[in-house]
Amino acid sequence: MTMAGPHSTGPQWVPSDEDVEGARITDFASWAQGRCGVHLPDYRALWRWSVDDLDDFWLAVWEYFEVHSATPVGAALVDESMPGAGWFPGARLNYVTQALRHQTRHRPAIRYSGEDAADVEVPWAELRRQVGALAATLKSHGVGPGDRVVGYLPNIPEAVTAFLATASVGAIWAACGQDYSAPAALDRLGQLDPSILITADGYRFGGKAHRRDDEVERLRTGLPNLRLTVRVEHLGDPTGDTGVPGSGPAAPGTVMCWAEASAGDAPLEPVDVPFDHPLWVVFSSGTTGLPKGIVHGHGGVMLEHLKSLALQNDIGPADTLFWYTSPSWMMWNFQLSALLVGATIVCYDGSPTYPAPDTLWELASRHHATLLGTSPGYVLACSKAEVVPRDAHELGALRAVGITGSSLPATSSLWLSRNVGESVPVFSISGGTDVVSAFAGGVRTVPVWPGELSVPYLGVALDAFDEAGNPVRGEVGELVVTRPMPSMPVRFWNDPDGSRYRGAYFDTYPGVWRHGDWITITDRGSVVVHGRSDSTLNRNGVRMGSADIYQAVESLPEVSEALVIGAEQPDGGYWMPLFVVLADGADLDDALKDRIRAVIREQASPRHIPDEIIVAPGVPHTRTGKKLEVPIKRILQGADATAIVDRTAVDDPDLIDWYAAHKR
Numbered sequence: 040m041t042m043a044g045p046h047s048t049g050p051q052w053v054p055s056d057e058d059v060e061g062a063r064i065t066d067f068a069s070w071a072q073g074r075c076g077v078h079l080p081d082y083r084a085l086w087r088w089s090v091d092d093l094d095d096f097w098l099a100v101w102e103y104f105e106v107h108s109a110t111p112v113g114a115a116l117v118d119e120s121m122p123g124a125g126w127f128p129g130a131r132l133n134y135v136t137q138a139l140r141h142q143t144r145h146r147p148a149i150r151y152s153g154e155d156a157a158d159v160e161v162p163w164a165e166l167r168r169q170v171g172a173l174a175a176t177l178k179s180h181g182v183g184p185g186d187r188v189v190g191y192l193p194n195i196p197e198a199v200t201a202f203l204a205t206a207s208v209g210a211i212w213a214a215c216g217q218d219y220s221a222p223a224a225l226d227r228l229g230q231l232d233p234s235i236l237i238t239a240d241g242y243r244f245g246g247k248a249h250r251r252d253d254e255v256e257r258l259r260t261g262l263p264n265l266r267l268t269v270r271v272e273h274l275g276d277p278t279g280d281t282g283v284p285g286s287g288p289a290a291p292g293t294v295m296c297w298a299e300a301s302a303g304d305a306p307l308e309p310v311d312v313p314f315d316h317p318l319w320v321v322f323s324s325g326t327t328g329l330p331k332g333i334v335h336g337h338g339g340v341m342l343e344h345l346k347s348l349a350l351q352n353d354i355g356p357a358d359t360l361f362w363y364t365s366p367s368w369m370m371w372n373f374q375l376s377a378l379l380v381g382a383t384i385v386c387y388d389g390s391p392t393y394p395a396p397d398t399l400w401e402l403a404s405r406h407h408a409t410l411l412g413t414s415p416g417y418v419l420a421c422s423k424a425e426v427v428p429r430d431a432h433e434l435g436a437l438r439a440v441g442i443t444g445s446s447l448p449a450t451s452s453l454w455l456s457r458n459v460g461e462s463v464p465v466f467s468i469s470g471g472t473d474v475v476s477a478f479a480g481g482v483r484t485v486p487v488w489p490g491e492l493s494v495p496y497l498g499v500a501l502d503a504f505d506e507a508g509n510p511v512r513g514e515v516g517e518l519v520v521t522r523p524m525p526s527m528p529v530r531f532w533n534d535p536d537g538s539r540y541r542g543a544y545f546d547t548y549p550g551v552w553r554h555g556d557w558i559t560i561t562d563r564g565s566v567v568v569h570g571r572s573d574s575t576l577n578r579n580g581v582r583m584g585s586a587d588i589y590q591a592v593e594s595l596p597e598v599s600e601a602l603v604i605g606a607e608q609p610d611g612g613y614w615m616p617l618f619v620v621l622a623d624g625a626d627l628d629d630a631l632k633d634r635i636r637a638v639i640r641e642q643a644s645p646r647h648i649p650d651e652i653i654v655a656p657g658v659p660h661t662r663t664g665k666k667l668e669v670p671i672k673r674i675l676q677g678a679d680a681t682a683i684v685d686r687t688a689v690d691d692p693d694l695i696d697w698y699a700a701h702k703r
Contacts (some may be wrong), residue, residue: 214228360410
């Protein structure tokens, strides 16, 4: 498949001399030239050096950001094997030491907004006090390096505090947003056998308060080795009592309210750990089977996020970063790392379109955000609602708009320029939970072209391969990374021999990371992303595996099998049909449709209700019984079925024609 060629409209944003001169990456390049004796006249030269000399580049990042190690650092990269690269073997550090070194600043660390809730600011000193106090509570319950602490929380400041306290004692953090049902959360958090659960009484979305007391009890019951549950009274108890759940025989451990767990002035003393000591576990979408638990280390995350936030996104101590996200998604982890560079972060618990389609723009204005992050779907919704953010809101502080979750069409990118501001660059990024960062995106010193990601990120040896493993330019290939990144996973959880890890990324091209995205690298070095080559459901940047949907829908007696597809549309929209094969005698009437939507909402996620429910004569499988999700997705997006499906490999080839007739 060959790309049509660069957009004839030219760049939609070009950096001014002031942009280039004032960018943090310009200062870094100048500093690196003196330190390393290299000539770095532009971004292309800087990127080339960063991937050709990984050792010198990452040592330079370490020194430039003054990362603390309790022991001598030595070399950066001592083993380039993928998987299994050896980074900074002599270092001992803690993510929290870097994140809370800015506590004396006058700007707040966190700003919070929620539907029908007053805005809250958390100063740096208060954040540090809370983290120290909660860390003391964790230690008093026997939590130390390697133990697991999990969160079932909305996007509130307490979630940030809980993570930092966990990391400070060397324990491992993982979280799910409360829009996940207890069974879906258990599929993820239950794998870790945690000793501590930090949760809340509910969350707000779409003008409603969603109480989660029953789901919390179901979650606690499914975690047999809990020692302690810490409960945040986020919504408040309408009956006037404490609202703290009981600790009956089915629910292990004791219960403590957040106010008690975070009280006091215990000193914060982060435990120094090895570079690759686990920091958090983030989960894949769980398309087939249980979600994969992806383990990242303290040092790799810290270096990758310092580089990505400060050098690529130009975020620093004077900035406020607001990315619409939830604790279920890696962008929550990415946003909170803005604390590493002294920036303020915004936590928001609510819908992006309540009470109006332009809610995120109003919040960006209210909090003086310098970078607002959202999804292509939200941009399209604003466009269809005829929102003009630059007219309705004061966005003078906004320096960039970040986009991720799926590919941003050129039309939507241009809409942002027209309706937000021609001087505000659109930094679309592409990465993944796997590296908890981006492979490609924007930078303050390079133009933005509509529908393209301007550059590969520093330190990312990005390439596009054909099926034979040859680099391709100007045509579609597999996104690959040919040299290691420090934030590649330390391992997968419950993968003692590393076979699942290797199979996920390295089976196609041995020794080379294959990510599962289709991309084109243009002749100017920009990147066009054509979408995932897997079947993850990714609505408004919130990912959910199809297995969660199947588990809910196929539990209904009227449904014998189901197939759910999330198909990105050319205009930036997202079509998510659910095909159901009905049991004998069943009829897809309005009552059954309501039951299907309800079971998805209750057992999987209310964010992933299908756009349409369609009766199908069957679901096609491979000969080994796997549903043909990816081929059907591509067919529904307009691909020629004969070109992408080997009918001899399908258990019922006639079904391919039926699905092809339902393409949009």
